[in-house]
Amino acid sequence: xxxxxxxxxxxxxxxxxxxxxxxxxxxxxxxxSGIVHTEIRHMGxxxxxxxxxxETKYQPKKMRKRGTRVGAISIYCANEAxxxxxxxxxxxxxxxxxxxxxxxxxxxxxxxxxIHDLYNSHNLDASFWSHHHNPRTVANNAAGxxxxxxxxxxxxxxxxxxxxxxxxxxxQGLQMLRLGEVDVALAGGVSESTETxxxxxxxxxxxxxxxHDDPALATRPLDTERNGIVVSEGGAIYVLERLxxxxxxxxxxxxxxxxxxxxxxxxxxxxxxxxxxxxxxxxALKKAHLTTNDIDIVxxxxxxxxxxxxxxxxxxxxxxxxxxxxxNATKGFIGHAMxxxxxxxxxxxxxxxxxxxxxxxxxxxxxxxQCAIKGLVVDQPIKKNVETILNNSFxxxxxxxxxxxxxxxx
Amino acid sequence: xxxxNYDQVRTHVLNIIADIALDDDxxxxxxxxxLREQLDLDSMDFLDIVMELKKRHKIEVPQEDYPQLATxxxxxxxxxPKFNQ
Numbered sequence: 131x132x133x134x135x136x137x138x139x140x141x142x143x144x145x146x147x148x149x150x151x152x153x154x155x156x157x158x159x160x161x162x163s164g165i166v167h168t169e170i171r172h173m174g175x176x177x178x179x180x181x182x183x184x185e186t187k188y189q190p191k192k193m194r195k196r197g198t199r200v201g202a203i204s205i206y207c208a209n210e211a212x213x214x215x216x217x218x219x220x221x222x223x224x225x226x227x228x229x230x231x232x233x234x235x236x237x238x239x240x241x242x243x244x245i246h247d248l249y250n251s252h253n254l255d256a257s258f259w260s261h262h263h264n265p266r267t268v269a270n271n272a273a274g275x276x277x278x279x280x281x282x283x284x285x286x287x288x289x290x291x292x293x294x295x296x297x298x299x300x301x302q303g304l305q306m307l308r309l310g311e312v313d314v315a316l317a318g319g320v321s322e323s324t325e326t327x328x329x330x331x332x333x334x335x336x337x338x339x340x341x342h343d344d345p346a347l348a349t350r351p352l353d354t355e356r357n358g359i360v361v362s363e364g365g366a367i368y369v370l371e372r373l374x375x376x377x378x379x380x381x382x383x384x385x386x387x388x389x390x391x392x393x394x395x396x397x398x399x400x401x402x403x404x405x406x407x408x409x410x411x412x413x414a415l416k417k418a419h420l421t422t423n424d425i426d427i428v429x430x431x432x433x434x435x436x437x438x439x440x441x442x443x444x445x446x447x448x449x450x451x452x453x454x455x456x457x458n459a460t461k462g463f464i465g466h467a468m469x470x471x472x473x474x475x476x477x478x479x480x481x482x483x484x485x486x487x488x489x490x491x492x493x494x495x496x497x498x499x500q501c502a503i504k505g506l507v508v509d510q511p512i513k514k515n516v517e518t519i520l521n522n523s524f525x526x527x528x529x530x531x532x533x534x535x536x537x538x539x540x
Numbered sequence: 541x542x543x544x545n546y547d548q549v550r551t552h553v554l555n556i557i558a559d560i561a562l563d564d565d566x567x568x569x570x571x572x573x574x575l576r577e578q579l580d581l582d583s584m585d586f587l588d589i590v591m592e593l594k595k596r597h598k599i600e601v602p603q604e605d606y607p608q609l610a611t612x613x614x615x616x617x618x619x620x621p622k623f624n625q
Binding site: 196 | 560562563580584585587595
């Protein structure tokens with residue numbers, strides 16, 4: 131079982147550019163922006179990527195009010211993924227279903243709201259503090275709300291991995307399937323970060339909050355004029371199964387996860403490390419038994435910060451300069467969806483196996499010469515036979531993650 | 541200020557319940573039956589009712605009195621003196 135092939139058989143997502151895979155893909159190919167201006171407490175007008183999915187499509191209003199925004203995102207994505215997979219969980223042993231969701235942070239939204247009310251409405255009387263605070267802020271909240279909603283009695287937890295978390299959720303799901311701990315994994319990444327002013331304020335204090343009069347240009351990874359990150363919310367949850375199980379039920383197979391890796395920089399709280407990024411990609415390639423020449427698309431983490439983009443480009447240049455890999459980045463379209471980023475950005479490229487297109491970047495008017503890497507799909511989608519996708523996601527405290535997905539072949 | 545009667549207190553309680561039992565029809569509540577048997581309410585919902593009484597009407601319900609909130613009738617009987625204090 132440890133060598134079982136693990137495949138993706140369902141995708142559920144919500145993003146600033148659509149609430150299902152087809153809409154998201156179409157909007158990426160048509161080069162639409164999902165970034166808008168919005169008002170954030172203590173911050174005023176900021177650019178952000180917001181989702182518009184129906185929060186009560188799969189849960190009662192009361193449970194939505196009791197839960198969290200990220201719980202609602204997770205419930206929506208999990209149900210959409212199962213529907214897409216044609217999977218009725220009632221026909222499964224629910225003890226053998228696991229939920230593994232990557233998160234960048236959790237609890238800030240509810241804590242900020244409670245403290246705001248404590249100071250502004252309750253004259254610092256802590257007896258008004260909500261009894262919902264603890265279940266809303268425990269770190270497993272997002273995955274736990276999914277199990278409550280779907281009656282799943284297998285394991286559930288979140289994986290705190292900064293902005294590498296989306297990939298880490300998928301890696302955890304794959305590992306649990308290979309260990310035989312579960313038969314179905316609902317795995318991916320989620321984020322509610324646009325509901326907390328603190329994350330915006332901290333990026334601004336760091337000089338890393340993207341801004342522009344036109345919100346569509348507020349984050350422009352790889353452009354000379356880029357000035358930072360746009361915070362977004364969203365989620366992408368995948369149904370993962372062992373190939374043998376997927377074949378038994380004639381499941382639609384989006385792709386096979388053939389390689390992965392995660393490592394740590396051990397050098398800085400926020401600054402990236404090119405060498406560790408290279409090692410992360412190399413280790414993922416080794417696990418996949420591939421070389422750089424076998425990769426058709428590299429999806430960059432590329433957040434729109436000056437140094438982050440340059441260092442990642444340097445890493446990619448060293449590995450892929452002599453190959454025919456096409457390079458793209460998604461955050462110019464949708465901003466940085468934090469814990470959801472890796473999983474969402476993979477979804478943006480996954481249809482390439484079928485439509486044979488590589489979506490472009492967004493917002494690059496003057497490409498930074500230091501980011502002018504070979505194969506970069508700067509402005510328009512390109513036609514190309516795609517067999518393998520390498521998906522990068524990196525995060526603070528020096529956490530790197532790489533996934534390699536291959537088009538399914540028997 | 542005139543004291544609130546049964547129906548007026550009931551309206552206040554019903555408004556709170558309506559904001560908590562968001563998916564239920566609260567217009568047909570029978571006052572002498574357990575609220576839990578008529579609505580989809582659990583312990584967290586009753587804590588919500590207690591909190592809303594405190595926020596909206598500055599009424600404190602000590603934990604030992606929570607059983608008084610079992611039916612609409614017992615709610616109103618218990619809360620009327622508190623509303624009129």
